Amino acid sequence: MATNSAQKRVKTGDERRPECKRCEIAGRPCSFPRAASPDNFNEVALVENEYFDFPEDHVWVKIPSSLRFAHHVRRKSRRIRRALNKIEDDADSVLINQSDDPPSSPRPASQFSSQADPEHGFLHISLPPVSHFLCEDISDSQTTSTPIGSLAEALNSTLPIYLPQLRGPLRDPEQARLLTVYTEHLSGWLALNDPRHHFSASVPQLAMKCPMLLDAIFAFSARYLSRSDQNISPLVADEYHYSCVCRLIAALKDIACASESALALSTVILRMHEMLSDRNAEVDLQRHLRGSLSLFSYNANKFGPGSLKHTAFWTYVRQEILTALRGCSPTNIDTSDRTYYVVFDGDTDDDWANNIIWLTARVINHFFDPSVSTVTSVHQDMLVTLVDNWRERLPDTFNPLSVVMDDHPFPAITYTCIWHNVAMQFFHLCKVIFITSSQSGETNPESVDTAEAVKHTIQICGIVRGLFLYKECRYPGALVNAAEILAYCGRTLRDAKSQSYLLGLLHRIEAETTWDVTQTTEKLREAWSDTSTD
Structure with a gap:
């Protein structure tokens, strides 16, 4: 680099004199101050002020006497040296820690942190992982870690x-x-x-x-x-x-x-x-x-x-x-924002399913907490928005494979995989909780007289019915997951025929899985009885 700061930087190959000979061919003096060892980047010496000129009012920052980065490697492999040299040849400056993650995958805040050392007044920065091509083959003799x-x-x-x-x-x-x-x-x-x-x-x-x-x-x-x-x-x-x-x-x-x-x-x-x-x-x-x-x-x-x-x-x-x-x-x-270890940074179907499962836990913690008012709440509106956004952005892979409508009160809905089935169970559960809580002021499904809640309950029943289309249920785990959801949402049903078919679904779940539904059916009958007498 020329000593004049206003002069444009000239590329000098790998900056190893006299190996590159680019300056000699171009007829200009070589500006590289001193030969560097090809095997140790730490041996590069900068001769006094030949490399940089700084103004008199330049602000200098205190640094410790020695620095060591989290991803520091003592011995560079040939592959890393070639990668670093290629970066310097292709750009005027080295881009450090360029993320390999797609833009739609936000990195958790805990991975990018800065902290001041109160004793020395220095700023310590925790850097994100380096690019994968620098992580591979760190040493010629390194073995793959478990x-x-x-x-x-x-x-x-x-x-x-x-x-x-x-x-x-x-x-x-x-x-x-x-x-x-x-x-x-x-x-x-x-x-x-x-x-x-x-x-x-x-x-x-x-x-x-x-x-x-x-x-x-x-x-x-x-x-x-x-x-x-x-x-x-x-x-x-x-x-x-x-x-x-x-x-x-x-x-x-x-x-x-x-x-x-x-x-x-x-x-x-x-x-x-x-x-x-x-x-x-x-x-x-x-x-x-x-x-x-x-x-x-x-x-x-x-x-x-x-x-x-x-x-x-x-x-x-x-x-x-x-x-x-x-x-x-x-x-x-604890489903608050303090729960640092739950991060959704993927875009696979199981990531989407995990997302609605976590949202369901947040919804339940809010609406089932007696100390929280469910009539008007900014947090409640935020939860509704999050669940609705999840449904709107859902990949097409979550679409049903079949929706069979017949003389049965519930359709028969089938999905490709079990996580699609379970995710939709939790989505409709959230919608029922939203509707029943917003109208009654408390989470009490049987006290709500609305067709909207019944629509979501029927969808859950249809999802469960779809699991029984085959002689043997493909996903008994989805039946176990649905038992308590049916028991809670089923209280919104008012039609006697629908109530009877729901009890039939619960008994089939018990026959298929041995999951006890005795208390569940008793509570449903009591809830329906109380509703009919009101």
Whole structure:
């Protein structure tokens, strides 16, 4: 670069004298002050003021005596050197940290942070990740690292919650049956939005090394079979449940184990066991769910999209929603803007489904909180807008495959995948909550006399009916998810024929899944009776 600041910068190739010879060919003096080592960028020396001229009133910023960036690499590979040289050849300045993400994918604010050091007065900036071509092949001898929160990482772990090595095939006939029932049937109850099939593929493999997770699977399967097979005693499920809880408590006391995905997976599977238990029993169905959120917020670096813990989290959120619907109470989840670990930066169908699931949790927390006025609220209007915008921008893949209208009160609606089905269940649930709350001043569906709420309830019933078009239901997990939604929204129905068909759908859900709907049907009849006498 010429010493005159007004002179245009002349490209000098790789700026390594005398290798490039561009200045010699062009008949100009070489402006590069000193030869740099081709293998170490830190050896470049700037000779006094030959390189830059600064005005006398230039403002200088204090910097520490030594600097080290988060992505600093000691030894540059040949590929990185070529990439950096190409950048300097193609542009007048190097573009640092150019994002590879598409414009429609906002990066969470937590990744771009600046913080002042109160002791030294310096400004420390946390930079976003560098471009992928600089991350690949950092060293010629570097090996590929195991993804954080993945199955491979858990299988290679030496923490005390895992066996030293994978156990051999199960020899006990009862345990073999319990594991098979989970893998082939019950895993689908948990994997409503799991395109990676973690619950059906990864979890059984991890359970062969994690006794706690295997006990959770055994407890869930035994509870299910005890409701459909008289030869299986409920005590079998209780024994595995107790064993899993003991292991879970011990693991939580070890800070090294507390962030493991196996704990979160075991907890949500135990939760399904408890939700499937007899509702007339004097048990606290929330006793494990209350403490579950800490398993996801602690050590959030294992909570990346596609990880085992990420999949378990969305199962946990759905479980919270269903429990809240049953008692018409808020969830235990903090759905405020402070919830930093929930970020929607993808555009896949499961990302869209997760978005409406999270919006449903926010809607329930607002409208089911007795301390919040539901008549007029800026926050309420914002939630309505968010849900409506979600529906308007929904990809075409969420459109129904078929909508069959016949003499049945409800249409038969089918979708491509289970996450499309479940997402639309939650969307129509939100709309019913909006309508019933805005008209009655409190969340009480049976007190509302409006055709709009009934339209959304009929859509939910049609979605459930579509699951029964085949001899065997394709997605029993979607039926389990719909049971509490039908129970809540069904109170808006006024037509006797529609009410009868809704009860029929609930009984079919129980026959297909063993999910107890006794109390649900009783509450519906009471609500309809109160409405008819008003």
